[in-house]
Amino acid sequence: MDLKNITVSDLKEKLLTFADKKTLIKFGIGFGAILVFLIIYYAILNPMVKSRKATYQDKVLKEEEISNFEYEIVTIKKRIKDLTPIYEKTSTLFHSKAEVEDLYQSLSSYAAANGLVISKIEKKDPIPVFKPGVTKQTKENTTIEMLSHYKIPVDYEIRGNFLGFIKFKRAVSKSKKSLNFDKETITVVQNDSTGTITAIGELTIVGLPDDFF
Secondary structure, three states: OOOOOOHHHHHHHHHHHHHHHHHHHHHHHHHHHHHHHHHHHHHHHHHHHHHHHHHHHHHHHHHHHHHHHHHHHHHHHHHHHHHHHHHHHHHHEEEEEHHHHHHHHHHHHHHOOOEEEEEEEEEOOOOOEEOOOOOOOOOOOOOOHHEEEEEEEEEEEEEEHHHHHHHHHHHHHHHOEEEEEEEEEEEEEEOOOOOOEEEEEEEEEEOHHHHHH
């Protein structure tokens, strides 16, 4: 560059060109920094933020579920506590379906202990007993909510010594389960020197609606 022939305009032009280069460099550096930041954010930071956000939301959801479970557990425990006396009462009075099926065996045990023989035992169809205030319904219109319990009639025939039969009935009456002798006819076996009697009758046991509906 010839310094002798340089003018103020040339000098001004050179300075502006130099200033524009510095501006462009600064702009380029700034733009590059922003670009690097965006790359780092979307490639690394954003997935981390989303993952932690999802983890937090999952944690909040599980805490809510745990809270609901704890409330349900408390509610269920209270219901169990309330139902326990009812269950204990009904389980001692009422026969389950399995116990009804085993009725012959249980009565046979009482009979054998007192020298008796059960020659017949026949269970009839359960008879529904409706709750107080509920009008008797046909089978098709009956719902389990209407029922108090079922009565199951059982026809029987027992042979043996009269004294043994009295002891048998006394033993049965001490059973915790509800069992009623509704009707009974006792006859003495003719021409039997041992005094054998035959007792023919009907007894009734009760069962819960859940087992017999």
